Amino acid sequence: MRVAVAGCCHGELDKIYETLALAERRGPGPVDLLLCCGDFQAVRNEADLRCMAVPPKYRHMQTFYRYYSGEKKAPVLTLFIGGNHEASNHLQELPYGGWVAPNIYYLGLAGVVKYRGVRIGGISGIFKSHDYRKGHFECPPYNSSTIRSIYHVRNIEVYKLKQLKQPIDIFLSHDWPRSIYHYGNKKQLLKTKSFFRQEVENNTLGSPAASELLEHLKPTYWFSAHLHVKFAALMQHQAKDKGQTARATKFLALDKCLPHRDFLQILEIEHDPSAPDYLEYDIEWLTILRATDDLINVTGHLWNMPENNGLHARWDYSATEEGMKEVLEKLNHDLKVPCNFSVTAACYDPSKPQTQMQLIHRINPQTTEFCAQLGITDINVRLQKSKEEHHVCGEYEEQDDVESNDSGEDRSEYNTDTSALSSINPDEIMLDEEEEDEDSIVSARSDMNTPSVEPSDQASEFSASFSDVRILPGSMIVSSDDTVDSTVDREGKPGGTVESGNGEDLTKVPLKRLSDEHEPEQRKKIKRRNQAIYAAVDDDDDAA
Numbered sequence: 001m002r003v004a005v006a007g008c009c010h011g012e013l014d015k016i017y018e019t020l021a022l023a024e025r026r027g028p029g030p031v032d033l034l035l036c037c038g039d040f041q042a043v044r045n046e047a048d049l050r051c052m053a054v055p056p057k058y059r060h061m062q063t064f065y066r067y068y069s070g071e072k073k074a075p076v077l078t079l080f081i082g083g084n085h086e087a088s089n090h091l092q093e094l095p096y097g098g099w100v101a102p103n104i105y106y107l108g109l110a111g112v113v114k115y116r117g118v119r120i121g122g123i124s125g126i127f128k129s130h131d132y133r134k135g136h137f138e139c140p141p142y143n144s145s146t147i148r149s150i151y152h153v154r155n156i157e158v159y160k161l162k163q164l165k166q167p168i169d170i171f172l173s174h175d176w177p178r179s180i181y182h183y184g185n186k187k188q189l190l191k192t193k194s195f196f197r198q199e200v201e202n203n204t205l206g207s208p209a210a211s212e213l214l215e216h217l218k219p220t221y222w223f224s225a226h227l228h229v230k231f232a233a234l235m236q237h238q239a240k241d242k243g244q245t246a247r248a249t250k251f252l253a254l255d256k257c258l259p260h261r262d263f264l265q266i267l268e269i270e271h272d273p274s275a276p277d278y279l280e281y282d283i284e285w286l287t288i289l290r291a292t293d294d295l296i297n298v299t300g301h302l303w304n305m306p307e308n309n310g311l312h313a314r315w316d317y318s319a320t321e322e323g324m325k326e327v328l329e330k331l332n333h334d335l336k337v338p339c340n341f342s343v344t345a346a347c348y349d350p351s352k353p354q355t356q357m358q359l360i361h362r363i364n365p366q367t368t369e370f371c372a373q374l375g376i377t378d379i380n381v382r383l384q385k386s387k388e389e390h391h392v393c394g395e396y397e398e399q400d401d402v403e404s405n406d407s408g409e410d411r412s413e414y415n416t417d418t419s420a421l422s423s424i425n426p427d428e429i430m431l432d433e434e435e436e437d438e439d440s441i442v443s444a445r446s447d448m449n450t451p452s453v454e455p456s457d458q459a460s461e462f463s464a465s466f467s468d469v470r471i472l473p474g475s476m477i478v479s480s481d482d483t484v485d486s487t488v489d490r491e492g493k494p495g496g497t498v499e500s501g502n503g504e505d506l507t508k509v510p511l512k513r514l515s516d517e518h519e520p521e522q523r524k525k526i527k528r529r530n531q532a533i534y535a536a537v538d539d540d541d542d543a544a
Contacts, residue, residue: 001032005035008085010257031266032116033116038172046355053147082106112164168220175210184232214249229253230253235248344364345362
């Protein structure tokens with residue numbers, strides 16, 4: 001089946017679907033599925049907009065509300081994970097996943113589903129070491145700290161995903177797995193994003209939690225976004241046993257949705273022709289959710305997952321045959337994800353703006369139904385009870401403010417906190433910077449190994465500007481030569497010939513240069529940003 005993958009969406013649903021339509025007209029057929037790698041921005045109204053961790057100048061309603069209200073419907077089944085610029089209060093209603101609009105499905109804090117026999121998993125948010133071992137204690141209304149910590153990955157979600165034993169076909173994360181850049185064209189990456197050099201050389205760029213999942217799950221494909229650059233890599237895994245065939249993961253990161261940027265990729269993915277063409281729950285994942293229900297933590301206290309160290313009565317929560325049978329019986333042997341979307345909040349009305357709309361911690365009926373059917377806890381119900389009994393949402397505000405700004409001690413099992421890059425990506429939204437235009441620096445093409453789909457004369461002017469829809473080649477293998485040397489040297493002269501499928505010499509394609517990246521004025525801006533980071537460590541939050 002044909003699967004489209006998008007990088008950071010930033011609420012630009014109309015533009016993404018228009019680009020897909022253009023690709024379909026130019027390609028071999030319709031797209032069956034769209035996967036979005038975070039910063040989706042499912043903003044329904046003005047209250048949701050206030051829950052998005054971006055400077056006020058980036059708070060735009062965009063077009064999601066039209067799909068939420070039913071004015072429009074997604075033309076293709078769309079699955080997405082959360083990033084670090086989301087309407088967090090909306091996504092918090094669906095911790096186990098659910099429909100945010102007809103035909104648009106959120107995978108939850110972490111989740112696994114099936115579509116046409118293809119097994120798709122994902123984890124939402126970005127890694128931040130000082131929040132990694134906390135529970136999910138945040139709830140609306142958020143303060144200046146929890147509006148950011150709400151989207152930080154927690155160890156419980158990683159722990160659940162590490163209980164999976166069956167193969168994963170596709171996995172989504174917002175931030176990159178740490179070290180993945182060593183398996184692709186690193187020289188070209190650093191030519192495009194030179195400010196990553198220090199982190200790449202120190203091997204601190206990316207998420208160590210995602211890297212741990214990559215090593216454990218070994219999915220066939222892994223897609224990410226966040227760093228606003230297209231980058232492909234091939235990671236060959238070690239076989240556990242001598243008789244086993246070593247598996248490999250094809251990694252692809254994509255840019256954000258802007259004209260002439262590599263934000264969309266279309267792939268041909270093998271699927272089961274006999275499998276149903278609707279979204280299905282994954283029985284192994286549901287069994288793991290049920291088994292780990294007692295591990296739910298809604299406090300801001302630091303805690304560790306059970307492990308085989310003599311301190312825990314149980315540390316293996318993987319799905320058993322008996323457990324999966326019980327779950328199947330609970331679901332009446334029907335794994336179809338019900339189309340039970342319902343409107344839970346007022347929808348934005350351009351003719352009647354409501355800037356003072358009240359922010360409410362809602363219980364979503366989809367989550368209520370899912371938890372009741374599976375026999376597990378709705379995190380939001382637990383949060384509300386704890387809030388009533390112990391005022392938990394306010395109890396940890398002061399503690400979280402202190403911990404979030406404490407750079408002296410790393411409170412996770414990882415030695416370094418890599419969610420905040422020590423060098424600044426000028427192409428990203430900085431939470432403490434409201435004067436810089438995030439699009440002032442245009443990244444160069446990060447991959448010249450695939451041809452563009454050129455717009456037809458009949459395409460709209462807007463669709464024509466999105467000419468960087470790439471058709472992935474049959475193999476994403478990155479040779480050792482590519483890892484060491486780019487096809488273009490430092491002076492921009494061709495170092496070798498790269499041909500597309502039709503024989504065109506792609507090295508003749510001119511590179512876009514970074515816009516005044518090394519000019520004195522730009523250096524002043526970066527210096528100012530660094531000063532802000534040192535003043536408030538948690539303010540950068542890898543904004544992408």
